[in-house]
Amino acid sequence: MSSSIAGIEKARIEACLKAETARFIDRNPRSRQLGQEAKAHFPDGVPMHWMTDWGTPFPLFVAEATGARLTDVDGNAYRDFCLGDTGSMFGHSPAPIMEVLARQGGHGLTYMLPTEDVPVIGRLLAERFGLPQWQVAATATDANRFALRWARAITGRPKILVFNGCYHGTVDETFVRLRDGRVIHRPGLLGQVTDLTTGAHVVEFNDLPALEAALAEGDVACVITEPALTNIGMVLPDEGFIEGVQAACRRTGTLLLIDETHTISTGPGGWTRKHGLSPDFFVVGKAIAGGVPCAVWGFTDAIAAGMKIAREKAGPGHSGMGTTLSANALALRALRANLEQVMTDAAYDHMLAMSDRLAAGIRAVIAGNSLPWHVSAVGARAEFVCGPVPPRNGAEAAVSMHGDLEAAIHLYLMNRGFLIAPFHNMTLTCPATTAEDVDALVACIAAACGDLLAGA
CATH class of the missing domain: 3.90.1150.10 (Aspartate Aminotransferase, domain 1)
Structure with missing residues (x-):
């Protein structure tokens, strides 16, 4: 030894x-x-x-x-050099965020109604990240969870695909791993009732043939991935790999979700904008509002149209998406300030x-x-x-x-x-x-x- x-x-x-x-x-x-x-x-x-x-x-x-x-x-x-494990990636208490906290504190923090910041934020997000449609959540976990629900509702397919070693917050379906070629629950998972292995394919990052074989089964609603794995150590993509994932999704009618909660470190528009990717869904959380709890998720006009059809089919009732504090007034004001004045x-x-x-x-x-x-x-x-x-x-x-x-x-x-x-x-x-x-x-x-x- x-x-x-x-x-x-x-x-x-x-x-x-x-x-x-x-x-x-x-x-x-x-x-x-x-x-x-x-x-x-x-x-x-x-x-x-x-x-x-x-x-x-x-x-x-x-x-x-x-x-x-x-x-x-x-x-x-x-x-x-930890910066709240990304939550304070733009520094602790940036001056524009401090101004928001002081100003908004006397005008109410949450109403479950939109504010005048909303149209400006929508324009800023579309300009920065390239997707036209947006929603706001409290955390990236929520944003990922909601987007995956929509992906299944739109496609009518039951499964998602994740990469071994992935991290997407605490989204249940992503708590799976590969062991000797077999899909298992992530070690250490507590209190899990349903068998998550029945709802997800798992392949190794940078293995395009394995991804293509899994998508060929026709049951995958969405591939969810970071552009580079960042929570099992750093795993960078081979040249052309993410582009190959995107192409395979297009060929098989599978939706693609890029989670940039960590890789927003790449640049003002994240890895997605820098490398010219065009995902169906895009998620970023943690640092997006300067440390105030907030996440955003964007999607294409085609996804928005699919959402409308899925809603009409489901009929009235609770969609299973959204939380009361999502897009609260304080988060919206901080989000706008961060986009305009901090993430420059x-x-x-x-x-x-x-x-x-x-x-x-x-x-x-x-x-x-x-x-x-x-x-x-x-x-x-x-x-x-x-x-x-x-x-x-x-x-x-x-x-x-x-x-x-x-x-x-x-x-x-x-x-x-x-x-x-x-x-x-x-x-x-x-x-x-x-x-x-x-x-x-x-x-x-x-x-x-x-x-x-x-x-x-």
Whole structure:
């Protein structure tokens, strides 16, 4: 049995993890106390269980955050490259969003009625993303769920197709995986009553023949995919793959949903606009309203016509889509401000330049230490992976995940004032990120590698 993982001795990983865990405990007494107090009414001391996924001995409690900086309740300051796992991709509390919060607060937050922002938002979304018709939801999970319902209603087909290792929020039908060529429920899934494997085909990303074979069965209403997988590590598409998926959908009468909740990091119009894609549905959430809960989903005029026919066939009653707080007045006002004033070309130019600088710096650290690692990037999103070759699908990406090694690196960075995404080694840069921030993170990653390689 190998004594090393991804070029690092297991003993060094264990020693680093132990030392950094002790250091975290010492520097965060107030967080520890709050975590204990919160356990009286919140399991594990957190209001949402993902908040325990940082690999820390107890949750880190936050006092405040602005721009690319975050401060915890113990007064420790952080350069934030996680940015709320994309929710604050344009920085914490951008000034236009702060103005919205102050102004709208005295005029009502939700009415279940439209506001004068609606026609402007529709025009902005159509101009930016290229689809003519839009709806607003509270989360990308909801937007994806609603779009898939419509796809089945319009086509009369029962199934969807997803890629192994995909992530589309908590949409039930997407919680499936491939194991030895067989579709299974995603490991760890709780409380599932129906058999999700009967409602979805699963194929590997970048396997166009497998996709075409599945679509040939004629029972797939919609293919739902990110342009690049981003939640099982980073898996970039082969040249022409996404275009091949789109063409296969057109040939078989299958609808295509592009979920850009993460890949909106590509540019102002996302991967879809940059690469000239033309999906039937388009979804983006999290960051679209500057951190205020909101998501949008767009679709073609043909889909809108199909929706009308499906509604007429179904007759009166509840469609199973929509929530009371969807498109509330506060979310709409923040959405408009974000589109007009925050998600600008200039903001993206800066974010992309900073992410390029970060990726180049980390590649230099990897090369300088002769580590079998690599860096992948999608616009302002970059990730260093503890594996030698960029994966082409979810199965390969899963093999490159090394829990203890990643936990040791994350704690090392956190203890020295840097936050990156907790789930793997992913970073985001925002309009407030500076070159000095980037260079400091690169230096800290270099120091972490030095400590992990000590004595090698």
